[in-house]
Amino acid sequence: xxxxxxxxxxxxxxxxxxxxxxxxxxxxxxxxxxxxxxxxxxxxxxxxxxxxxxxxxxxxxxxxxxxxxxxxxxxxxxxxxxxxxxxxxxxxxxxxxxxxxxxxxxxxxxxxxxxxxxxxxxxxxxxxxxxxxxxxxxxxxxxxxxxxxxxxxxxxxxxxxxxxxxxxxxxxxxxxxxxxxxxxxxxxxxxxxxxxxxxxxxxxxxxxxxxxxxxxxxxxxxxxxxxxxxxxxxxxxxxxxxxxxxxxxxxxxxxxxxxxxxxxxxxxxxxxxxxxxxxxxxxxxxxxxxxxxxxxxxxxxxxxxxxxxxxxxxxxxxxxxxxxxxxxxxxxxxxxxxxxxxxxxxxxx
Amino acid sequence: xxxxxxxxxxxxxxxxxxxxxxxxxxxxxxxxxxxxxxxxxxxxxxxxxxxxxxxxxxxxxxxxxxxxxxxxxxxxxxxxxxxxxxxxxxxxxxxxxxxxxxxxxxxxxxxxxxxxxxxxxxxxxxxxxxxxxxxxxxxxxxxxxxxxxxxxxxxxxxxxxxxxxxxxxxxxxxxxxxxxxxxxxxxxxxxxxxxxxxxxxxxxxxxxxxxxxxxxxxxxxxxxxxxxxxxxxxxxxxxxxxxxxxxxxxxxxxxxxxxxxxxxxxxxxxxxxxxxxxxxxxxxxxxxxxxxxxxxxxxxxxxxxxxxxxxxxxxxxxxxxxxxxxxxxxxxxxxxxxxxxxxxxxxxx
Numbered sequence: 001x002x003x004x005x006x007x008x009x010x011x012x013x014x015x016x017x018x019x020x021x022x023x024x025x026x027x028x029x030x031x032x033x034x035x036x037x038x039x040x041x042x043x044x045x046x047x048x049x050x051x052x053x054x055x056x057x058x059x060x061x062x063x064x065x066x067x068x069x070x071x072x073x074x075x076x077x078x079x080x081x082x083x084x085x086x087x088x089x090x091x092x093x094x095x096x097x098x099x100x101x102x103x104x105x106x107x108x109x110x111x112x113x114x115x116x117x118x119x120x121x122x123x124x125x126x127x128x129x130x131x132x133x134x135x136x137x138x139x140x141x142x143x144x145x146x147x148x149x150x151x152x153x154x155x156x157x158x159x160x161x162x163x164x165x166x167x168x169x170x171x172x173x174x175x176x177x178x179x180x181x182x183x184x185x186x187x188x189x190x191x192x193x194x195x196x197x198x199x200x201x202x203x204x205x206x207x208x209x210x211x212x213x214x215x216x217x218x219x220x221x222x223x224x225x226x227x228x229x230x231x232x233x234x235x236x237x238x239x240x241x242x243x244x245x246x247x248x249x250x251x252x253x254x255x256x257x258x259x260x261x262x263x264x265x266x267x268x269x270x271x272x273x274x275x276x277x278x279x280x281x282x283x284x285x286x287x288x289x290x291x292x293x294x295x296x297x298x299x300x301x302x303x304x305x306x307x308x309x310x311x312x313x314x315x316x317x318x319x320x321x322x323x324x325x326x327x328x329x330x331x332x333x334x335x336x337x338x339x340x341x342x343x344x345x346x347x348x349x
Numbered sequence: 350x351x352x353x354x355x356x357x358x359x360x361x362x363x364x365x366x367x368x369x370x371x372x373x374x375x376x377x378x379x380x381x382x383x384x385x386x387x388x389x390x391x392x393x394x395x396x397x398x399x400x401x402x403x404x405x406x407x408x409x410x411x412x413x414x415x416x417x418x419x420x421x422x423x424x425x426x427x428x429x430x431x432x433x434x435x436x437x438x439x440x441x442x443x444x445x446x447x448x449x450x451x452x453x454x455x456x457x458x459x460x461x462x463x464x465x466x467x468x469x470x471x472x473x474x475x476x477x478x479x480x481x482x483x484x485x486x487x488x489x490x491x492x493x494x495x496x497x498x499x500x501x502x503x504x505x506x507x508x509x510x511x512x513x514x515x516x517x518x519x520x521x522x523x524x525x526x527x528x529x530x531x532x533x534x535x536x537x538x539x540x541x542x543x544x545x546x547x548x549x550x551x552x553x554x555x556x557x558x559x560x561x562x563x564x565x566x567x568x569x570x571x572x573x574x575x576x577x578x579x580x581x582x583x584x585x586x587x588x589x590x591x592x593x594x595x596x597x598x599x600x601x602x603x604x605x606x607x608x609x610x611x612x613x614x615x616x617x618x619x620x621x622x623x624x625x626x627x628x629x630x631x632x633x634x635x636x637x638x639x640x641x642x643x644x645x646x647x648x649x650x651x652x653x654x655x656x657x658x659x660x661x662x663x664x665x666x667x668x669x670x671x672x673x674x675x676x677x678x679x680x681x682x683x684x685x686x687x688x689x690x691x692x693x694x695x696x697x698x
């Protein structure tokens with residue numbers, strides 16, 4: 001199949017550091033190429049891919065301080081994709097609703113994966129207008145605040161099988177990995193570790209928007225000898241960081257649409273202690289890849305049962321459910337299903 | 350002609366207070382109706398128009414704190430316009446480049462008036478891609494940083510003939526009207542008034558982005574007995590405020606694309622002392638409707654020559670060049686010119 005992958009320009013594909021959407025697009029794109037498809041990736045020019053790169057803007061916008069209006073490059077991307085639409089059997093966009101009015105008029109089958117939160121009050125009327133636009137949710141839970149969109153599949157994320165390697169979990173610490181923000185609740189992770197009498201390492205970036213939260217809530221907790229803040233880490237450091245941890249603490253305090261870090265931990269054989277919120281019950285197999293808990297006390301109790309979990313079986317479950325190849329095959333099946341009825345419709349409606 | 354006017358949703362059409370673009374759209378729309386055209390106005394639901402209102406969102410977004418993502422209503426508007434495109438002979442958009450990828454694919458003639466600054470570094474590559482999209486500049490000067498766009502006309506703004514009435518200029522003060530911001534340079538206006546030994550009244554809103562500038566630069570100047578800060582004023586207060594002033598001081602410190610306040614002053618018969626920047630030489634007739642100066646000293650000298658200007662002739666010049674009817678007729682001529690060649694092209698290119 002000839003497939004266009006249309007990525008946001010905020011981060012490179014894959015991102016140099018943090019950035020969920022562009023990372024998933026990178027994994028999906030490379031896996032589609034490995035499955036034998038002809039893929040063109042529309043993305044920032046500093047992206048790195050096994051597909052053919054169609055660069056829209058030289059650098060990822062987050063790192064390009066010369067750009068004052070980040071929507072201008074996005075509208076260059078939309079038109080570029082539109083002009084080349086006829087080259088593809090399927091256009092797969094990751095631009096939220098920004099592609100909707102255009103994609104439906106190109107005469108080529110198109111689908112959009114929704115990567116973000118869907119609980120904003122202006123989305124239901126928007127999706128009322130676009131109720132026939134096919135979209136993919138990244139968990140069933142993600143759909144709850146916006147039930148009437150035209151979901152054609154839920155496809156969970158995946159990682160390249162060999163991106164991370166299994167570790168032994170012998171580092172003698174718990175791990176927290178993510179952004180420092182109230183939704184990710186690193187403060188709860190620190191309290192859980194303290195109550196369990198275990199050291200915790202926090203690998204996290206602090207966005208400018210979250211600096212006040214970091215200063216007010218997290219910094220005071222860092223004085224403790226058992227809490228180590230190691231800042232933002234790159235991909236190459238994750239195997240060691242996650243693989244050495246006894247468990248990943250994921251006390252998520254919002255409806256997380258997916259939560260990549262859970263499957264990153266699984267790829268390292270590391271169990272996940274997660275709050276029952278958002279996608280967590282769809283991603284974790286309770287009692288196999290971790291424990292799903294309702295509160296901090298239950299999390300502490302779960303930590304006492306870690307030796308009932310088997311790191312080899314956790315890694316196997318990752319390989320069974322969460323590889324990029326698995327994700328890509330699910331998308332290929334979806335593309336085939338969507339291409340057929342659309343191909344019969346009139347072009348340029 | 351059946352004409353769609355597509356307004357931004359940030360402010361109502363016309364805006365309750367400040368807001369240039371939506372105000373011009375309001376004047377143009379009503380004037381087109383008065384010229385006998387069938388006009389549909391796509392805008393926020395609290396707009397007020399002689400045309401048929403197609404409400405997209407109940408309230409202007411600037412006043413609707415419930416909206417977290419202001420692009421969602423914009424994308425509702427784009428799709429709504431696209432679905433109704435076949436009803437119109439001409440679609441006239443005021444959405445900057447946000448309509449470009451869609452408008453060119455609707456099979457209906459469309460034109461976009463560019464209301465804002467065009468000197469951002471990402472615009473030249475954007476317009477390279479959209480170089481065939483017809484756009485209207487609101488002054489010739491506006492085009493300078495972006496010379497390669499497909500300009501089909503410059504059409505200066507206009508005001509309803511009877512919106513403001515001629516005043517006698519007997520209030521014994523100079524006027525400044527606009528936003529408090531470094532580009533509008535109210536500090537220069539205050540210095541000019543002081544040097545001329547005349548009182549000045551400042552009618553201006555302070556945007557949140559400009560609060561620091563207001564506190565640091567403007568507030569210290571307000572202690573002076575000859576400087577009166579009266580805050581933001583509404584349309585109904587402008588005749589009195591401008592009409593009572595001996596002159597409007599417009600010491601503009603950036604490439605102002607148009608500068609509505611200059612023609613508002615002219616409608617009140619009030620001369621304008623303006624810095625030679627942006628659209629100023631296209632809007633003012635030096636020695637007739639005001640004086641165009643290069644610096645503060647020249648502005649002070651010009652104030653000594655105010656009695657050489659005739660308020661009745663200033664008002665006449667406004668009526669000759671800057672009524673909404675005049676503006677609307679220029680757009681009708683343009684619509685007719687654009688509709689003909691486009692109608693011969695294939696639909697849905």
